[in-house]
Amino acid sequence: VEASIPEPQREAWLKHQVSAFKDKDGFESSFVRHIETTLARSMFNCDETAAYAACSLAFRDRLILEWNRTQQRQTFADSKRVYYLSLEFLMGRALDNAMLNIGQKELAKASEAGLDNLGFRIEDVIQQEHDAALGNGGLGRLAACFLDSLASLNYPAWGYGLRYRYGIFKQEIIDGYQVEVPDYWLDFNPWEFPRHDVTVDIQFYGYVHKSTDENGKTVARWEGGETVKAVAYDVPIPGYATPSTNNLRLWSSKAASGEFDFQKFNSGDYESSVADQQRAETISAVLYPNDNLERGKELRLKQQYFWVAASLYDIVRRFKKTRRAWKEFPDQVAIQLNDTHPTLAIVELQRILVDLEGLEWDEAWNIVTNTFGYTNHTVLPEALEKWSVPLIQHLLPRHLQIVYDINLFFLQSVERAHPGDRDLLARVSIIEESQPKMVRMAYLAIVGSHKVNGVAELHSDLIKTTIFKDFVTIFGPDKFTNVTNGITPRRWLHQANPRLSDLIASKTGTHDFLKDLTLLNKIELSVDDPAFRKEWAAIKLANKAKLAEHIKNTTDVVVDPSALFDVQVKRIHEYKRQQMNIFGVIHRYLRIKAASPEERKKFLPRVSIFGGKAAPGYWMAKQIIHLINAVGSVVNNDKDVGNLLKVVFLEDYNVSKAELIIPASDISEHISTAGTEASGTSNMKFVLNGGLIIGTCDGANIEITREIGENNIFLFGNLSEEVEDLRHGHNYGLHTLDPELVQVFEAIEKGTFGDSKDFAGMITAVRDHGDYYLVSDDFHSYLETHDVIDEAYRNQEDWITKCITSVSRMGFFTSDRCINEYAEGIWNIEPLPVESAEPEKIEA
Numbered sequence: 001v002e003a004s005i006p007e008p009q010r011e012a013w014l015k016h017q018v019s020a021f022k023d024k025d026g027f028e029s030s031f032v033r034h035i036e037t038t039l040a041r042s043m044f045n046c047d048e049t050a051a052y053a054a055c056s057l058a059f060r061d062r063l064i065l066e067w068n069r070t071q072q073r074q075t076f077a078d079s080k081r082v083y084y085l086s087l088e089f090l091m092g093r094a095l096d097n098a099m100l101n102i103g104q105k106e107l108a109k110a111s112e113a114g115l116d117n118l119g120f121r122i123e124d125v126i127q128q129e130h131d132a133a134l135g136n137g138g139l140g141r142l143a144a145c146f147l148d149s150l151a152s153l154n155y156p157a158w159g160y161g162l163r164y165r166y167g168i169f170k171q172e173i174i175d176g177y178q179v180e181v182p183d184y185w186l187d188f189n190p191w192e193f194p195r196h197d198v199t200v201d202i203q204f205y206g207y208v209h210k211s212t213d214e215n216g217k218t219v220a221r222w223e224g225g226e227t228v229k230a231v232a233y234d235v236p237i238p239g240y241a242t243p244s245t246n247n248l249r250l251w252s253s254k255a256a257s258g259e260f261d262f263q264k265f266n267s268g269d270y271e272s273s274v275a276d277q278q279r280a281e282t283i284s285a286v287l288y289p290n291d292n293l294e295r296g297k298e299l300r301l302k303q304q305y306f307w308v309a310a311s312l313y314d315i316v317r318r319f320k321k322t323r324r325a326w327k328e329f330p331d332q333v334a335i336q337l338n339d340t341h342p343t344l345a346i347v348e349l350q351r352i353l354v355d356l357e358g359l360e361w362d363e364a365w366n367i368v369t370n371t372f373g374y375t376n377h378t379v380l381p382e383a384l385e386k387w388s389v390p391l392i393q394h395l396l397p398r399h400l401q402i403v404y405d406i407n408l409f410f411l412q413s414v415e416r417a418h419p420g421d422r423d424l425l426a427r428v429s430i431i432e433e434s435q436p437k438m439v440r441m442a443y444l445a446i447v448g449s450h451k452v453n454g455v456a457e458l459h460s461d462l463i464k465t466t467i468f469k470d471f472v473t474i475f476g477p478d479k480f481t482n483v484t485n486g487i488t489p490r491r492w493l494h495q496a497n498p499r500l501s502d503l504i505a506s507k508t509g510t511h512d513f514l515k516d517l518t519l520l521n522k523i524e525l526s527v528d529d530p531a532f533r534k535e536w537a538a539i540k541l542a543n544k545a546k547l548a549e550h551i552k553n554t555t556d557v558v559v560d561p562s563a564l565f566d567v568q569v570k571r572i573h574e575y576k577r578q579q580m581n582i583f584g585v586i587h588r589y590l591r592i593k594a595a596s597p598e599e600r601k602k603f604l605p606r607v608s609i610f611g612g613k614a615a616p617g618y619w620m621a622k623q624i625i626h627l628i629n630a631v632g633s634v635v636n637n638d639k640d641v642g643n644l645l646k647v648v649f650l651e652d653y654n655v656s657k658a659e660l661i662i663p664a665s666d667i668s669e670h671i672s673t674a675g676t677e678a679s680g681t682s683n684m685k686f687v688l689n690g691g692l693i694i695g696t697c698d699g700a701n702i703e704i705t706r707e708i709g710e711n712n713i714f715l716f717g718n719l720s721e722e723v724e725d726l727r728h729g730h731n732y733g734l735h736t737l738d739p740e741l742v743q744v745f746e747a748i749e750k751g752t753f754g755d756s757k758d759f760a761g762m763i764t765a766v767r768d769h770g771d772y773y774l775v776s777d778d779f780h781s782y783l784e785t786h787d788v789i790d791e792a793y794r795n796q797e798d799w800i801t802k803c804i805t806s807v808s809r810m811g812f813f814t815s816d817r818c819i820n821e822y823a824e825g826i827w828n829i830e831p832l833p834v835e836s837a838e839p840e841k842i843e844a
């Protein structure tokens, strides 16, 4: 308020109100102006990188205007906001998305106007952008899809995360091995705005000082320790076909005491003054590259608290400006915890309310629990966060006390409701009585939230019957709910597969399905239309040809676009079972080799495509990558095999590569051990792009089957309710290996793919160490199902019918539906209608 311009002077401001370009000419002029002024270049000095920069800056100008208006509108409306706290936002590229969502891509793209007129091809310009890769996999990409939907549906929402200087590493494959290269992505990033005036001092270490105030009440003060500064960087998030543009605020860490400590500098201790600064900057330096695995590192805990404390300070500061009573906090603020990573926010809000604002414990706790919702994303035990009590004690002494108090009051209430059940108390205690003691973050998140949700039906049922069973007894079943994941059709259909999106629009009349995905069902009426089917097939073939070109350029392997493309792209993890896939590929290779030249003609040509990163410390995952590459170099050069089988590993799988690969798939693999993949989201992307899937009865595969019909999906393998018994059996020696898998192991051990010692771990895991992921149990059914797929693919007419039918029934899996479910069932928040700016005509 203090900074606003007095009434009399506002006239001048209004006279000079900035407006965005409105036509092709306006775009061109903005582009050239940015080349010549912002970038200090000219037409004699303008390469594709500069064109990308200028094009981004031109669209960014429009975006900022909408963004400012949206933020003003949200402030004036003063309605409830939702804050999505996530350590990961896997955004990918922004330019194409901004052009689409703003609805002005035509201005840059039309032939003989826009970029074309200025000497550039839009496809090449888009390719210049570095992915914003601040995430590992599904969890981070889900957060990005949610931001897109929140803005598109006009919800007043902010994302809060960390501005890592290094995102997920770049993967290189050298001699068949993964090599990690740092991802320094901030050289030129026009999509972020540093807010050097928005900073928060964050405290670490120190001690707690307790005293008694004039009313005899004990007050705790957290004192001493060291301070690090959090600086806000804001990223505009455009909604599709609406002027609403939300904010993603990412925090960066800096030394609190300015550039460096001058005292140390003057006393000649230059190195240590710089070291202090570097130590502070380390907090937001790098994303932890683990997917579904927690390692308990101190720096990770520091990141979590740094981010959570800065975000809450910001949220509370905004609330305080409204001068409302504290009890109204949950009417104004909903905070969603994306997994347990931000769970300290629960403790931090309780600390703010009790220690700093002087509220009574119960009143504060009531506010806290009504504010938070917690989403669980995994049941894998190695991914469930636990932090050691001594570590928290050292880093956050006051928070540890509050955790103990939360636990005490919680256990007292359990004891009252279930008197004498000491086992129950031990089972649900937030503190695990181990050596050292550990804080169970998921339990803290449950106790501190009003709703807990899983991410697909099976997963939400599983958490209620397994890992959180006791909490259902304590809190009742209504606290637990399901929101099945979804994906944004803007990026994952229109951007990734523009021709398919346009073909669909030719049947549905408009691109409105991008706003209401259930409208896809209209294309089922055209399933028999020969021209539609022909174009459908032509688009798939063209997408495959484009991928084939990428494969040639990056791996030197030549693949035939008319072969069946079989794709598995996702993080490499034993539970996702890429090892089963490559064993299956080896089995196919052995069959081809054993066949006579006459029999070989009967094989359906296939290309097996893999992609995905292994966590740098995940030895087994790296071995899997190595085997895939080793098999590729043998199979791809075997004259007996020719085009019947090719095996490629695409390096550095990321969001922009996904946009290339997914539209080119015929069959994709979602083959996790039943009960282990919470949802999966690429399964939805593949089907939406006219690919079929092979999958286990796991995660969202089950709901996909329900929606598209079981004739349109290839399901196989044991069910989740059978897994426990099978594992039990393995441990009691009832494990007879599948004979086809034995053949595969023999081939590996004979050295067919190089030194077999390199792959021994993968074999012993199955043969000698209990086959925890049931590779052998599911192998036969997996191979059989691939034979069924071959047969199905030979009948191209039936295949295309399956694809069209499936796409038409995918409406449920839009992230717009998820966000509406969260808004209604968890956040209790309404969209903020946009009256002011007239939504412009959207040209898709």
Ligand code: CR1
Pocket (backbone or CB within 6 Å): 138, 139, 142, 291, 292, 293, 339, 377, 378, 383, 455, 485, 677, 678, 679, 680, 681, 699
């Ligand atoms: C799950 O493994 C799910 C995403 C998004 C992942 C995946 O099945 O689709 O979350 N979980 O909900 C995860 O990363 C830490 O947990």
